[in-house]
Amino acid sequence: MQRVNTRNQFRGTVVHILEGPVMSEVAIETAAGLLSAVITTSSLEAMALRVGDPAVGLCKATNVLVGKIEDSGHVPADS
Numbered sequence: 001m002q003r004v005n006t007r008n009q010f011r012g013t014v015v016h017i018l019e020g021p022v023m024s025e026v027a028i029e030t031a032a033g034l035l036s037a038v039i040t041t042s043s044l045e046a047m048a049l050r051v052g053d054p055a056v057g058l059c060k061a062t063n064v065l066v067g068k069i070e071d072s073g074h075v076p077a078d079s
Helices: 041-047
Strands: 008-019 023-030 033-040 054-059
Touching (some): 008 033, 008 041, 023 041, 023 054, 033 041, 033 054
Antiparallel strands (some): 008 023
């Protein structure tokens, strides 16, 4: 991997891939917990990413969404 300026890097292992015709979901188990991302299926294929592979999730956000967690642990759909 080339050098990047993103400080929020989470190294881990790919534990799940849900592959679609255009977009795919990738889940990486990290020391901080499970990190999931949606990437293009062509990117998934170009990386030849498979369950069990070591991977890194790079997080760079310009905004953060906040939702209230109810006493039951459930987040209402309209939040």
